[in-house]
Amino acid sequence: MQFVLDTLVELIPGLWVSIQMAAVAIAVGIPLGFGAGLALNSPSKALRWITITLVEIFRGFPALLTLYLVYFGLTNIVTLGRFTAVMIAFGVTTAAYTAEIFRASIASVPKGQIEAAQSVALSRGQITSRIILPHVLNIAVPPIIGIAIITFQGTALAYAIGARELLGTAYSIGMIQFRVLEPLLLAALLYLLVTSLMAWLEILAERRVARLTGTNGNRVRARRRNRVGRQLRRDDRALGLAEARITP
Amino acid sequence: MTNPDGAPALSAKNICKSFGDKKILRGISVDVAKGEHIAIIGPSGSGKSTFIRCLNLLEMPDNGTLRLDGQQVLDAELKTPTRSVRSLRKRVGMVFQSFNLFSTHTALENVSLAQRLALGRTRDESSTRSEELLKRVGLKDHMDKRPGQLSGGQQQRVAIARTLAMDPEVILFDEPTSAIDPEMRVEVLKVMTELAEGGMTMMMVTHEIEFAKQAADRVMFLADGEVMEMGPSGQILTDPENERIRRFVNALSGVI
Numbered sequence: 001m002q003f004v005l006d007t008l009v010e011l012i013p014g015l016w017v018s019i020q021m022a023a024v025a026i027a028v029g030i031p032l033g034f035g036a037g038l039a040l041n042s043p044s045k046a047l048r049w050i051t052i053t054l055v056e057i058f059r060g061f062p063a064l065l066t067l068y069l070v071y072f073g074l075t076n077i078v079t080l081g082r083f084t085a086v087m088i089a090f091g092v093t094t095a096a097y098t099a100e101i102f103r104a105s106i107a108s109v110p111k112g113q114i115e116a117a118q119s120v121a122l123s124r125g126q127i128t129s130r131i132i133l134p135h136v137l138n139i140a141v142p143p144i145i146g147i148a149i150i151t152f153q154g155t156a157l158a159y160a161i162g163a164r165e166l167l168g169t170a171y172s173i174g175m176i177q178f179r180v181l182e183p184l185l186l187a188a189l190l191y192l193l194v195t196s197l198m199a200w201l202e203i204l205a206e207r208r209v210a211r212l213t214g215t216n217g218n219r220v221r222a223r224r225r226n227r228v229g230r231q232l233r234r235d236d237r238a239l240g241l242a243e244a245r246i247t248p
Numbered sequence: 249m250t251n252p253d254g255a256p257a258l259s260a261k262n263i264c265k266s267f268g269d270k271k272i273l274r275g276i277s278v279d280v281a282k283g284e285h286i287a288i289i290g291p292s293g294s295g296k297s298t299f300i301r302c303l304n305l306l307e308m309p310d311n312g313t314l315r316l317d318g319q320q321v322l323d324a325e326l327k328t329p330t331r332s333v334r335s336l337r338k339r340v341g342m343v344f345q346s347f348n349l350f351s352t353h354t355a356l357e358n359v360s361l362a363q364r365l366a367l368g369r370t371r372d373e374s375s376t377r378s379e380e381l382l383k384r385v386g387l388k389d390h391m392d393k394r395p396g397q398l399s400g401g402q403q404q405r406v407a408i409a410r411t412l413a414m415d416p417e418v419i420l421f422d423e424p425t426s427a428i429d430p431e432m433r434v435e436v437l438k439v440m441t442e443l444a445e446g447g448m449t450m451m452m453v454t455h456e457i458e459f460a461k462q463a464a465d466r467v468m469f470l471a472d473g474e475v476m477e478m479g480p481s482g483q484i485l486t487d488p489e490n491e492r493i494r495r496f497v498n499a500l501s502g503v504i
Binding site: 110112113115116117118119120121122123126130131134135138 | 304306334335337338341342344346347348349350351352353361362365366407410411414
């Protein structure tokens with residue numbers, strides 16, 4: 001029992017590193033993903049194609065490969081710290097995963113509302129920030145939280161470049177103490193704690209969407225499960241997390 | 249219609265528009281005097297909506313010129329609006345068939361938003377003005393509701409208030425009552441009648457023959473992208489000489 005408690009205390013800094021990694025990856029990835037979503041709706045064919053290519057590349061690459069490329073591959077040009085490498089690699093990965101959600105929610109803004117905004121002389125920037133963004137925030141938040149959950153779980157991959165995040169910490173405790181099961185189970189519990197918290201936020205956000213759009217929450221959830229679920233499962237596979245993800 | 253100040257409020261010359269190979273507008277011209285109300289009628293596909301959308305550049309005409317109060321605002325032949333599109337839209341308002349309210353904003357915000365962003369009014373100024381306008385269209389108790397909580401007629405009245413808030417010189421209406429329940433139309437038509445009586449310059453695409461008879465000074469009958477006839481509303485809507493127009497008007501009035 002003492003061992004369990006000691007291990008738990010030792011895992012906390014690792015958890016904190018994981019949370020920080022996920023936070024910066026999300027902070028970089030979501031605005032980038034929104035930008036990509038706008039670009040995917042752009043009238044410029046060139047811009048659309050460049051964006052599609054980038055999105056497909058970073059969605060297609062396993063996140064671990066992207067991380068290796070950034071951390072080891074760039075050493076010839078620039079030496080990055082582990083944390084910076086994680087921020088860049090998981091930032092672009094998260095951006096690529098969210099781009100499609102943003103593209104779809106931007107495309108779902110009724111064209112008439114944009115015309116109405118034009119007809120009262122709003123500029124393009126104002127239309128994006130005042131009409132499109134609120135609409136997107138209303139409908140895209142639940143699926144985006146879903147991606148954020150995956151990003152958080154994905155930080156475990158940083159173990160592969162020797163970062164002392166939650167999984168890495170648990171594993172090294174196990175190696176030092178010759179008892180692997182308890183540290184790993186405790187780490188699993190901590191991952192579960194954070195993802196459950198995020199899943200709970202997701203449900204709250206869904207209810208809010210349902211309230212704002214006047215649709216039934218269950219219907220929204222079912223629709224999301226069908227539409228986004230496919231995407232999430234694909235993302236899970238890409239991240240090698242198919243087993244780890246807890247479906248609510 | 250006599251025009252005290254000389255220049256028409258809105259003058260469109262030879263407006264042409266094609267979508268791909270299909271010619272929608274084949275050179276439409278009209279001078280709208282200040283305070284004049286023109287109803288645009290015609291069968292579907294005749295280009296009514298496209299024409300009215302060209303007047304505030306939601307569609308960019310392929311050819312033609314636009315003048316507002318004597319000032320040239322568009323020379324489509326040169327492909328350069330001589331003044332910016334946004335400044336034209338501040339002066340020409342538009343009311344849509346499907347209201348197009350901003351669904352994430354309350355009624356009050358729908359009316360206030362562009363006042364702050366496009367006209368640079370302060371939050372206080374714009375709120376005061378919006379409240380005043382929403383009261384005027386009979387929606388005093390609905391200011392904090394979102395579009396989804398309002399009926400079609402209520403939404404359209406918010407949309408009219410949103411347009412009025414810009415203090416436009418001309419308001420364009422694109423079938424403003426077509427998407428509304430018959431019972432609720434009356435309240436929208438009442439607001440429009442009040443606007444007309446108040447001297448607002450209006451162009452309206454409409455199928456409301458009775459309303460057009462009463463509120464419009466002139467009627468423009470469009471067919472196949474051309475003006476088939478243009479004249480005083482009394483004459484065209486009650487006793488049209490042209491057989492095609494007679495059939496159209498009769499059909500709309502429910503006469504067989």
